[in-house]
Amino acid sequence: MGRKLAALRTEQGLSQRQLAERLTQMGEPVSDKAVSKWEKGTTQPSARQFLALCRALEVADMSGEFLGEGLTRGLDRAGRRKLAEYADLLRRSGMYQPRPERGRAIRLYTLAASAGAGQFLDDGDFTWIDAAGAPAQADFAVRVAGDSMEPRYRDGQVVYVRAVPTVADGEAGLFYWQGSGYIKILRDRPEGVCLHSLNPAYGDIPVTDTTQLRVFGRVL
Numbered sequence: 001m002g003r004k005l006a007a008l009r010t011e012q013g014l015s016q017r018q019l020a021e022r023l024t025q026m027g028e029p030v031s032d033k034a035v036s037k038w039e040k041g042t043t044q045p046s047a048r049q050f051l052a053l054c055r056a057l058e059v060a061d062m063s064g065e066f067l068g069e070g071l072t073r074g075l076d077r078a079g080r081r082k083l084a085e086y087a088d089l090l091r092r093s094g095m096y097q098p099r100p101e102r103g104r105a106i107r108l109y110t111l112a113a114s115a116g117a118g119q120f121l122d123d124g125d126f127t128w129i130d131a132a133g134a135p136a137q138a139d140f141a142v143r144v145a146g147d148s149m150e151p152r153y154r155d156g157q158v159v160y161v162r163a164v165p166t167v168a169d170g171e172a173g174l175f176y177w178q179g180s181g182y183i184k185i186l187r188d189r190p191e192g193v194c195l196h197s198l199n200p201a202y203g204d205i206p207v208t209d210t211t212q213l214r215v216f217g218r219v220l
Helices: 002-011 016-025 032-040 047-056 062-067 077-093
Strands: 105-114 126-130 140-145 158-162 172-177 180-189 192-196 205-207 214-219
Touching: 002 032, 002 062, 016 032, 016 047
Parallel strands: 105 140, 105 180
Antiparallel strands: 105 126, 140 158, 158 214, 172 180, 172 214, 180 192, 192 205
């Protein structure tokens, strides 16, 4: 533990005195002499001091750092930072928050997935709703905006979506194309791919580069 603490402190560019000051500011007052003894193995920090050390030294995976058994096993400092960045992205996405324990709940995105002009969905802005009546395969829900998919999907209607990376020709899907989100029918024809509206008042949206078409899921 002593060698590991010394290595982590060095990675952070801290002297023993600076680490002691940081711990003191975190509510665990210690001296630089105490830090020196920990690193030499003469003494060991208490449980509270150890947890404060991990926070001060930005240790996200204590098991990986000190036992070689966690998620950070085999990663250098840059790799550990990348792992921490990815974990932060997951938290900020809001998609992996604990679900309510009572009954079944599902995410309803409050930024409408347009069936008209189109709006971008993928910003993590959602609320939990009761999904007792939702299809078993539904992963989340969106609220339709616009009338381009009437009569099947109406303005303001909540529709359920199964998160899949592709949809087949003729299926309704939730798509992201050129900065906007759409509920449309995918048409994959020899002359090209397009997003089709059920309302004849709206024309098809040609997909000129299928590598740029993102599929959020299949509308159920």
